[in-house]
Amino acid sequence: MTTLGTASASPGEMAVGRLPVGEARDGSEVGLPVAVINGEQDGKTLYIQAVSDGDELNGLGVIRRLVPQLDPEEIAGELLIIGIVNHYGFQVAEHRNPIDDTKLNRTYPGNESGTASERIAAATFGAVRRADLVLDLHQGSTSCMINEVRVRCGSRHRLHRDCLELAKVFGCGYILDRKGPDGQLARVAPDEGIPTIDPELGGSVGWNEESIRKGVKGVFNVLYRYGFLDGEITTAPQTRATGFSQYGSPAGGLVTFRADLGDRVDRGETLFEITGPFGRVKETVTADSSGILWRHRRLPQVASGEYVCSVGTNVDEY
Incomplete structure (x- = not known):
């Protein structure tokens, strides 16, 4: 049985539910939307999240298109997916968490007794620690940006090559290979031994169809290359900036x-x-x-x- 929050799935099943992260100002429980896909066969665990910045929606566009295409009976391993991380920012279409005026993707690994953002980070990082690979789906907020993947652990990190290879497999065509700020998930998770990348799927107000298509293709590339699904990909050279x-x-x-x-x-x-x-x-x-x-x-x-x-x-x- 694979469980994340209230979602539990036996081998060959998928389930959706909520991951509790605290209470809103009216005292109601706040839960993040989660999906668990427990493959029929054993394999690795992939963690995917989106919208840790509340106005970055292309990652959510990827997840809502990806999940209906996945058949747990064809999958080896497990997928842990959180569709909307920054609950409060998403509700008001703001980049930062308005409850504590914080950029949530600077608060990892979080604090269970801390601010609203730190509590969300701690709850989601609990799922991250169970994974073998992590995809943290972002975009360039509402500015205009190319589709790229960011490797944030730094060139001297012991997992740098693994993260760089994961970025190449995702295959947006461009890689920014530069150490990220403290508290970024793609900076912190490699310290736990988990290769992690930060796909930045363009930049737009609302959805961008081209970026969503690239993101879906990128996730399937990862599923094929790391053995979650049967399939082969050919990695092409990526343009990298450091x-x-x-x-x-x-x-x-x-x-x-x-x-x-x-x-x-x-x-x-x-x-x-x-x-x-x-x-x-x-x-x-x-x-x-x-x-x-x-x-x-x-x-x-x-x-x-x-x-x-x-x-x-x-x-x-x-």
Whole structure:
């Protein structure tokens, strides 16, 4: 029997339920939606979660399309899935948890007696510890971003190669291989000996169909390669960046980009211009180093010093 929260499944079965994580302001129990898929045959355990940032919905789009396609009688091993981690942020479509004004994916491994976010992190990390592999599905919030996978444990970590291989198997085409901040799940779980990646499935308001399709394909790639399902994949070389440069606006105005997401840019090449409301160019911003335009803001209006875009640097193929 495989159990997660109130969901329990015997071999060859699937079950859904709730994982209790605390109480809301009206005293009602808060439970995260969970699914358990207990394969007919023995095998590894895969943990998948989405929406630890409350406005990042593409991962949830992947899960709701993935689960109906899985037949427990064809699976070897177990899948533990949490569809919505940041319950409070999801309810109000906010990135952070509004109960404690915290970015939940900075609170792992959590604290059972801590803040609302720390309690959620502790409850979900209990499931993570049971897994052999972890997929933490994200996106670039509501900004515009390429589809990529992040390896966050750092190049000197003993599981770095395992996490990098998992990212290559997922196969978005781009990998950001850079140590993440303290408290990120993809940074903390490898310390427990669990290869973990952070697929960043584009960036959008609401769903993005292309990113969801890539995410579903990526999960199936993992299921095939690690023996959960019968099937073969061929891994293609991925474009990897190990650096990340952010650019702010030197002036207030309106942004015009001179490169598209995924474009390679050379040092000194124009990234964007800032114009006034009548089209006069006020400032031109060029790349400090060669790389790939990885992410940029969605809205054109900026204040001086406000974030505009990011370039992945130190680019190679893996």
